[in-house]
Amino acid sequence: MAESPTRRITIVEVPGVPPTVPTVPPEKPPTIPNIPVYSVYISANKTYVYTGETVRIRVDVVLAETPYAEYVLPVTLYANGESIATENMRFPVGAKSQSIEFEVTFTLPSGVTEKTYSVYAETPDYATPVS
């Protein structure tokens, strides 16, 4: 009986590669989107005053969507192109529109008997959520 050939098998141990464990990205808190500003409206309680008199200037802002979190929006008031005041307007949950009132006292420089001030309000395009 012929001897069957023996197959020699050498087992070489290869350093094992650890099994890959799928990495789960850390869970991010859901981002709250900014809300665009729909309109900015300005009005004053009087437009004809004498020097030293205070004018109440009201700025009404309407957002494009109803906020489901608290949002903030800086409002800057300009007179003849110069910034005269900045205030943060807060939009609580559900408040799509808000108003802010500035009390501005106009005092003429000496020697000037009359001056016209061109006043407007400016806001960024988007209200941002309060972190």
Added chain:
Amino acid sequence: MVKRSRKIEIRVKKGFKLALKASRYTRWGETLPLEGVRIPVYDAIYFSLIKECYTPCEVILPAGLAVRIIAPATAYSYVFVEWSDGKRERDRVINMVKDIELEARYSPP
């Protein structure tokens, strides 16, 4: 990018303007200006003289001030008739709450 409101114009003045003029009626019912008629402007409360106005004249007064103006009974021999707003008292008190323009009207004697 920013969102901007419309612009509003706020006029600031030192006070309000009191413009005084004088005129005389002609025999044909027209009015001709009378220059150099003295209309003194007083503080109505303290009766202190604010300005000696010689028509035509303008004076800027603090807002809210009460002033007393007195048109002379005669000017260049013309006789006082009325003010342009229809009042017939020569001596009157005005409250400066806006710009005021008044003309003292005289007629031939």
